[in-house]
Every structure is written in C-alpha cells, then in structure tokens.
Amino acid sequence: MLIFAIKYKNIMRKIVVMLAVVTAFMSCQEDKGYFISGNAPGLDNGKKVYVSEIDDSSNRPVIIDSTTIKDESFELDLKNVEDPNLSFLEFEGAQGNVIFISENENIKFKIHKDSLRSSKVTGGKENRLLAKYLDHLEGINTKVMKGRGEMRAAQQSKDSAKFTTLKETEKEILDNDKVFKKKIVEENPGSFVSVMIISDMLRMKSYPIKDIKEMFDNLSKDIRNTGLGQQIGQALEERGKVAVGSKAPEFTAPTPEGEELALKDVMGKVTVIDFWAAWCKPCRVENPNLVKTYNKYKDDGLSIIGVSLDRPGQKDKWLQAIEDDGLPWHQVSNLEFWQDPVAQLYGIKAIPAAFILNEEGTIVARDLRGDALDNKIGELLNNK
Known part of the structure; x- marks a missing residue:
C-alpha cells in the first residue's frame, strides 16, 4: 500500500506539472499581444520613436504612444487592438514615416534611416x-x-x-x-x-x-x-446616388437674377449639369469646348445648366465669367464655394465636373470633356 501511494503521488505530480506547461503554452498562444520591435541603424540613443494611427473622427494620424532608441533598436508593448487600423512609425530626426497595420501580433521593423519608405515590416497576416x-x-x-x-x-x-x-x-x-x-x-x-x-x-x-x-x-x-x-x-x-444608371437628384438654386430655378424646369432630350467656377482655370479652359457643343446640338434638344462654386461675396466674378466666356445656357449658384448644397448633393470634390442625363433624368455618363462629351451627346441625340 505504501509503494502504491508513493507511485500515485508521483504520477499526480507529473500530471500537475504537465497541465501547468500546457496551460502556460495555451495562454501564450491565445494572447500574442500588440508588440512592436525593430532595428534602426544610424539612429542615436535617446531619439524618439512615435506610433500613430488614423483617427476615425478627424481621418488624420494621431500619436498614441512612443518609445526611445537604445543601441540602435527599439521595442514597445502596446494595448491590444479590437480592430486593425492604418498606423505609422515616425522617428525623431528622420523624414517621412513607415506604414504598417496595428494587429495583435509581434510586429518587427528593419528601419532604413535615410529612406524610411524602404524599411521592411514583418508581422501577422495583415x-x-x-x-x-x-x-x-x-x-x-x-x-x-x-x-x-x-x-x-x-x-x-x-x-x-x-x-x-x-x-x-x-x-x-x-x-x-x-x-x-x-x-x-x-x-x-x-x-x-x-x-x-x-x-x-x-x-x-x-x-x-x-x-x-x-x-x-x-x-x-x-x-x-x-x-x-x-x-x-x-x-x-x-x-x-449619382452613379451612372441612377436618377439624377433633383435640386433648386438661385439664378443670377435671384430667382429659383429647378433642374426639372430645364430638362431637354439630353441635359448636362456642369459644375464650374470663375476661379477654376481648367473650367475656363473647357468652357469654349462646351459652348461649341451647345451651339452644335441646342436645336436637337441639348440643355445645359451650370452650377457655379464661386465664393461668398463674389457674385460679380461669377457674372463676369459668364459674360467673358459667352455661356448662353442656364446658370445657378448659392455662392457657397465647396459648401454649395448642390455640389454636396452630387458629391463634387473637384471641378470641372459634368453629369449627362437622358430625357428621363437618368445619369448616362459623367466627367466627359471636349470631344468625348461632344461625341456622347451626339450619340444620345442620334439615338432618339
């Protein structure tokens, strides 16, 4: 009985030790953590290493933590992330940054001080x-x-x-x-x-x-x-909402005379909504092409409405540009620059921008200029 008890005790001790090892191993496997480390040859001791990530509200990089260079290397244990995010490493005294993705892995960097874009990043699948x-x-x-x-x-x-x-x-x-x-x-x-x-x-x-x-x-x-x-x-x-194949959103805006004009009131067999501004040089360069196209097809059913993104208090410049460029079609503007409600409705981020509508008000093409715009309008009118 004594021999059996000793053997039993030894067996149990081995089982406990094995369970402890397995548990420790599983814990390591389950919690890899968000940890960064790297080699940075040429960077002096004490130089700062900053970790930034894109902030959702401002859409700009925001510093979330930092560490220092020691013996041309660095490391930093960061708080585990719930979701991956676009992140950056910046180094005191070096131009640019190193792009990486935050993930709960051991992320390693090989830094090239004189060309951070050439730095190498290894880590998890992201x-x-x-x-x-x-x-x-x-x-x-x-x-x-x-x-x-x-x-x-x-x-x-x-x-x-x-x-x-x-x-x-x-x-x-x-x-x-x-x-x-x-x-x-x-x-x-x-x-x-x-x-x-x-x-x-x-x-x-x-x-x-x-x-x-x-x-x-x-x-x-x-x-x-x-x-x-x-x-x-x-x-x-x-x-x-403004993709090709979608119905063009309806809008109303002030004319140069101060009256309200709606898109539905100017629709033709083919209608072009032309976003432009007096201050926009590419727009002014394109205007003669648009005048030529308008004169060519106006009797066949082409209608154009210009939506100007001119600045507040600069109505005189808008009107002068209409006169100087000889624009004979309908014009509207809220004089609110990029905050113009019609421009925001159509998602305008750059001008000139044009939307071509068919007779039913469906967007059939967009952002065409010069001969491409002329040919498309001719194609649409000839199909009528």
Missing part, C-alpha cells in the same frame, strides 16, 4: 498582405513612370508608332493592376488591407461604383465596421 500590396504598387509606379518617360521621348522624336505601342503597354499594366487588386480583395474578405484597396479604388475612380460596392458588400462584417470601412460604406451610398 502586415504580410500589406507588404505584398505596397510592393505591387511600387512596381506598378516604376513601370508607369518609365513608360511615360519613353512616351515623352517618342513624342519629341515624332515616333508615333512607338508612342502608340507604349500607350497600349501602359493600358495593359494598369489593367493588370486592377485585376491584382480585385483578386486580393476577393481572396481576403476578412483583411483590413482589402478595405484599404477599396478605398484606393474609390479615390482613383478605377472601377464602376456598382462593382466596388459588390466587393465591399462581400467583405466580412467586422472589416466593414472598422472606421475606414464605415467611411467607405457612407461614400458608396453617397456616390451611388
């Missing part, structure tokens, strides 16, 4: 995917810039055949870029990088809104609910 995406963007940019330099040379030497070939090559590069981005989004619906890519698509207007919205809707709920995800959701909703 930062691995971000590195892949950034490498792709750098490659695309290098190819496009090289090609455009060669195009300029071809233009100068009047080598039209080479210029055409280079232009086709650039289109192929940009088409491949679009395929690459779409593939990443589709294969990584739960990644913050995917919502970053969709944000880039929106900003560059490289995809139809309906396609971007479909990609966004297929992301995981958690990613759509991040700060950036919510911003994109709101932007997609707003742009969807």
Whole structure:
C-alpha cells in the first residue's frame, strides 16, 4: 500500500506539472499581444520613436504612444487592438514615416534611416498582405513612370508608332493592376488591407461604383465596421446616388437674377449639369469646348445648366465669367464655394465636373470633356 501511494503521488505530480506547461503554452498562444520591435541603424540613443494611427473622427494620424532608441533598436508593448487600423512609425530626426497595420501580433521593423519608405515590416497576416500590396504598387509606379518617360521621348522624336505601342503597354499594366487588386480583395474578405484597396479604388475612380460596392458588400462584417470601412460604406451610398444608371437628384438654386430655378424646369432630350467656377482655370479652359457643343446640338434638344462654386461675396466674378466666356445656357449658384448644397448633393470634390442625363433624368455618363462629351451627346441625340 505504501509503494502504491508513493507511485500515485508521483504520477499526480507529473500530471500537475504537465497541465501547468500546457496551460502556460495555451495562454501564450491565445494572447500574442500588440508588440512592436525593430532595428534602426544610424539612429542615436535617446531619439524618439512615435506610433500613430488614423483617427476615425478627424481621418488624420494621431500619436498614441512612443518609445526611445537604445543601441540602435527599439521595442514597445502596446494595448491590444479590437480592430486593425492604418498606423505609422515616425522617428525623431528622420523624414517621412513607415506604414504598417496595428494587429495583435509581434510586429518587427528593419528601419532604413535615410529612406524610411524602404524599411521592411514583418508581422501577422495583415502586415504580410500589406507588404505584398505596397510592393505591387511600387512596381506598378516604376513601370508607369518609365513608360511615360519613353512616351515623352517618342513624342519629341515624332515616333508615333512607338508612342502608340507604349500607350497600349501602359493600358495593359494598369489593367493588370486592377485585376491584382480585385483578386486580393476577393481572396481576403476578412483583411483590413482589402478595405484599404477599396478605398484606393474609390479615390482613383478605377472601377464602376456598382462593382466596388459588390466587393465591399462581400467583405466580412467586422472589416466593414472598422472606421475606414464605415467611411467607405457612407461614400458608396453617397456616390451611388449619382452613379451612372441612377436618377439624377433633383435640386433648386438661385439664378443670377435671384430667382429659383429647378433642374426639372430645364430638362431637354439630353441635359448636362456642369459644375464650374470663375476661379477654376481648367473650367475656363473647357468652357469654349462646351459652348461649341451647345451651339452644335441646342436645336436637337441639348440643355445645359451650370452650377457655379464661386465664393461668398463674389457674385460679380461669377457674372463676369459668364459674360467673358459667352455661356448662353442656364446658370445657378448659392455662392457657397465647396459648401454649395448642390455640389454636396452630387458629391463634387473637384471641378470641372459634368453629369449627362437622358430625357428621363437618368445619369448616362459623367466627367466627359471636349470631344468625348461632344461625341456622347451626339450619340444620345442620334439615338432618339
């Protein structure tokens, strides 16, 4: 009995030790934490390292923590994050920053002091995917810039055949870029990088809104609910209202005479809503083309309404520009600059901007200029 009791006690002791080891191992596996560390050759002891992340309310980087360089290295244990976010490392005495994504992983940095953009980041799946995406963007940019330099040379030497070939090559590069981005989004619906890519698509207007919205809707709920995800959701909703195929939002605004004029009152077989301003040089350059198109098609049913984003108190400049450029169509303006309610209704962030409507008031095209606008209007009127 004594021998049995001793053996039993030894067995139990081994079990307890094994359970403690397993528990400790599982704890380490479950709580990796948000920890950053890195090597920074050339940065002096005591130099500050700042960690920033995008603030959802201001959409600007905000410093959340800092540490100091010691023996050309640094480390910082940060509070675990609930959601990933676009983040940055900045170094006292160095220009620029290092982009990374906050995630509950051990994130390591290899810093290049004289070229922070060349720094390397390794960590969890978010930062691995971000590195892949950034490498792709750098490659695309290098190819496009090289090609455009060669195009300029071809233009100068009047080598039209080479210029055409280079232009086709650039289109192929940009088409491949679009395929690459779409593939990443589709294969990584739960990644913050995917919502970053969709944000880039929106900003560059490289995809139809309906396609971007479909990609966004297929992301995981958690990613759509991040700060950036919510911003994109709101932007997609707003742009969807003025996307090609949507009914143009109705509006009313003051004319130069101070009377209220509604969009519905000026509709033609084809209607152009032209956002411009007296202070906008590209708008003024485009105005003669628009006058030419208007005179060409006005008797066939073309109507234009200009919406000016001129500044408060500068009605005289608006009126002078109408006279100087010989604009014979309807004009309205609230003289509220970028805060103009019509401009905000249509999501205008840059001018000139144009919306082409058919007879039913549906947006059939947008942001066309010169010959492209003229050809589209001719196409629409000839189909009547």
